[in-house]
Amino acid sequence: MAKERFFNLPVLILIASSFMLGMSEFIVVGILPDIAADLKISEVTVGNLVSLFAFVYAPVTPLGSALSARFPRFATHLTLIGIFLAGNILCAFAPNYAVLVVARIMIALVSGTLVAVAMTYAPDVTTDRFRTKFIAWVFSGFSIASVVGVPVGTWVANTFGWRWAFHMINVLTIMLIVGMVVALPRNSHIVKIGFLPQFRLFFDRRIQLGVLDVVCGAAASYVFYTYLTPIMRDEVHVPEQYLSVGLVIFGAACLWSNLYGGKLADRGRGVEPLTHIRPIYCAHAVLMASLVVAHWVPVYGALLLVVLGMFMYLQITCRIFRLPHDSAVFPVFPTVSAWFAIHSNSLQITAITGRVWAKCGHGWARVAHQIIGRLRHFYKRV
Numbered sequence: 001m002a003k004e005r006f007f008n009l010p011v012l013i014l015i016a017s018s019f020m021l022g023m024s025e026f027i028v029v030g031i032l033p034d035i036a037a038d039l040k041i042s043e044v045t046v047g048n049l050v051s052l053f054a055f056v057y058a059p060v061t062p063l064g065s066a067l068s069a070r071f072p073r074f075a076t077h078l079t080l081i082g083i084f085l086a087g088n089i090l091c092a093f094a095p096n097y098a099v100l101v102v103a104r105i106m107i108a109l110v111s112g113t114l115v116a117v118a119m120t121y122a123p124d125v126t127t128d129r130f131r132t133k134f135i136a137w138v139f140s141g142f143s144i145a146s147v148v149g150v151p152v153g154t155w156v157a158n159t160f161g162w163r164w165a166f167h168m169i170n171v172l173t174i175m176l177i178v179g180m181v182v183a184l185p186r187n188s189h190i191v192k193i194g195f196l197p198q199f200r201l202f203f204d205r206r207i208q209l210g211v212l213d214v215v216c217g218a219a220a221s222y223v224f225y226t227y228l229t230p231i232m233r234d235e236v237h238v239p240e241q242y243l244s245v246g247l248v249i250f251g252a253a254c255l256w257s258n259l260y261g262g263k264l265a266d267r268g269r270g271v272e273p274l275t276h277i278r279p280i281y282c283a284h285a286v287l288m289a290s291l292v293v294a295h296w297v298p299v300y301g302a303l304l305l306v307v308l309g310m311f312m313y314l315q316i317t318c319r320i321f322r323l324p325h326d327s328a329v330f331p332v333f334p335t336v337s338a339w340f341a342i343h344s345n346s347l348q349i350t351a352i353t354g355r356v357w358a359k360c361g362h363g364w365a366r367v368a369h370q371i372i373g374r375l376r377h378f379y380k381r382v
Contacts, residue, residue, distance in 0.1 A: 006133060009183040010125040014118045016176055017081070018141025021111050023149030024088055024169055025053065026142075028104075029228055030154035030247055034162040039097050043230060050226045052101060053108045061112025068113055069120075074186045077117050080110040081180065085173045092166035124185045136259055143258040143313065146251030151244040154229075158244075217281065220288055221312050228305075235294050236301040246305075253309025260314065277314070284311045 028035070028049055036043045068076045087106030094100040118138055126134045153165040202208070224231065232238040232246045287308055294301025 013179045015141045022142030022145030027153045030150045031157040031162040034157045056108035064113035065116035083110045140258045143255035146254045151247040250309040254312045257313040
């Protein structure tokens with residue numbers, strides 16, 4: 001009967017672990033101007049930390065997840081969280097940009113694998129009927145980090161300096177490690193098959209199409225999220241003292257998106273839930289295209305960012321929540337805990353488009369002005 005209760009201590013610890021990963025990953029979004037000012041570099045250069053994180057995270061996660069399945073789970077989990085802590089400590093004391101780059105690479109090397117390992121605890125900490133709910137809540141740790149962690153970290157950075165935001169992450173990570181030692185089960189599901197055969201699911205056409213959808217959906221969302229603080233400040237004209245409030249509101253919208261995506265995934269079996277996201281993609285495309293209006297109509301821009309937050313994980317979570325339940329598609333879910341890592345490649349596209357956008361000064365309005373000006377000049381000549 002005790003196992004029927006969903007929010008037990010191990011589940012809460014695993015949700016907290018994804019919260020810490022999300023906070024460490026997204027904190028740069030909130031403190032980007034502070035890092036740039038302290039290290040005397042441009043905001044675009046600091047934004048490249050996100051791109052670099054993505055380029056490391058994307059290819060390493062599926063490989064690390066497959067390798068980790070061949071070793072005792074709990075010991076591997078503790079080792080990876082130790083590397084994560086070391087990377088954040090290095091961030092806190094980084095004397096220059098180069099050291100900060102090394103620290104972010106360390107964190108990126110283990111972050112995706114940590115989430116994948118956390119997913120393998122599902123059969124040990126909850127029942128089958130809570131499996132989708134467990135996945136949704138582990139993912140929601142990232143959204144909760146957006147709601148609480150990033151705004152609090154931004155406030156800490158503005159008050160005490162950006163390094164103290166990483167000090168806070170380090171203290172919370174140590175508390176998390178203590179909780180893991182106390183609460184998480186020690187049993188393992190060590191893989192009995194070879195390394196390469198674990199990746200056979202990527203030859204399934206359904207997986208390939210699903211990955212492509214998630215790549216495009218996530219890239220569309222994260223490319224503007226990376227520069228959310230400068231966008232709110234420069235394009236929507238949110239006052240500096242209210243930026244943390246804006247991040248809280250955006251994070252709350254993301255949390256709703258994550259949890260509602262889980263509900264959509266529960267409506268039907270097999271691929272049926274995926275039919276619910278067709279109108280979501282269409283609406284998301286229209287809303288993203290209307291971002292150009294935000295520069296001229298700040299009120300619309302503020303409302304639009306909230307709505308885009310509500311779309312942030314909707315199309316992603318609805319699609320990937322189905323994978324572990326389809327044994328024909330993913331027969332080795334406990335074996336290849338990297339099913340989560342399938343969508344991590346979307347960060348590669350995000351990184352590329354983010355760099356292009358950053359080089360334009362993250363100002364879509366400037367680009368629009370140039371296009372409109374050229375059109376006017378053309379029509380005058382005609």
